Amino acid sequence: MSSTAPGIPTAELARLVDHTLLAPSATVADVEAHVASARELGVLAICVSPSMLPLTVDAGDLVVATVCGFPSGKHHSEIKAAEAARAVADGAAEVDMVIDVGAAKAGRFDAVEADIAAVRAAIPGALLKVIIESAALEDEEIVAVCRAAESAGADFVKTSTGFHPAGGASVHAVGLMAATVGGRLGVKASGGVRTRAQAEAMVAAGATRLGLSGTAAVLEGASGEGGGGY
Template sequence: MALTRAELARYVDHTLLSPTASIEDVKALLDEASDLRTYSICVSPSMLPLPWPTGAVKVATVCGFPSGKHTAEVKAFEAAQSVASGADEVDMVIDIGRLKAGDAAHTEAEIRAVREATPGAVLKVIIESAALTDDEIVAACRAAEAAGADFVKTSTGYHPAGGASAHAVALMAGTVGGRLGVKASGGIRTHEAALAMIAAGATRLGLSGTRAVLDGAGVADGDY
């Protein structure tokens, strides 16, 4: 599929979630996002509130990251605090173990707890698709939709099973049927990989090497 550099940039949550990231690193991330015209930046909740205006760039953060092994109450509190500190969007990690044990009701309940704690914010649900069977991916997506989430998201990028795949994105997109967005993240490092995820049904991309991905379009910086 063909997208201009500017069109592709608008899919991107420009992401920095390294444990060693400093506030200076976040400022550099925001400056780069503004230059590249990405949709948002995604940073750790400890970096909020940001001490500078973000202009047209939205602010996303994470919740229960990266393990998902936090109680629903802790996830809800963390997400609410982030939104109060300026986050426009929250990417929460579900308890993958509970889902794999067949407890999709728990998955739905924890998503709903975060949803109720963050009215007005965009809620994305990270399901670690590489660690799930197809049936489990479908169950996670159905739980997210039932609980009122806005997106389902493939991966944290930290799970040893891997990140996004076109197969998982297509399955997630088919399950939510356009009623929720689909964010592909984890291991998307080339222009071709980004376009493959969008072709499979992704409506948002989580990228840390955004400039390199956009440069793959063969368009010079500033030529939008």
């Protein structure tokens, strides 16, 4: 696949993508088709719900990611940790966990850090991404949560679930997150990224990974309304 628009070559952009299927109505057949499309598109990873693991088809060299505490984040830390550990046992190499956004809004960043640390301890061999719901946070809260994620041993901070009413990723939030973690953690932009221009703007702002459900349309340079909240 070659680039259809100026900017990042398509194959290079594809290697930043977590091709995502988190629709509650997704079936095993849907996941199998999703894996096939991911392999055809040349993306880095797939992201599916934990109940869809282990996969029923060969993922080839695709990275397998899943979510925990999704989408609200209002779960006990031990439940998130157990869910993450089960997902890794079922074949996930990466886990995207949702923080307790209410704790962040209340300024309880020690609780946010402890929540992340509990999941981190449960999956020592896996890559951990922390979903902060950036659209629901003020700038100073974004900074504080990113610092908590780094202190707790996370590998990435991630903008959004794509299910929160406040919205998804923004260039401003991605830039602020990238500046806060300073290259020590990755930054994943997800939620509402539906065009090639939006995807490239997120990368220019500092995103090192993209969560997309309408991946084919984005890579082709069209507007892609994807399912599953992303």
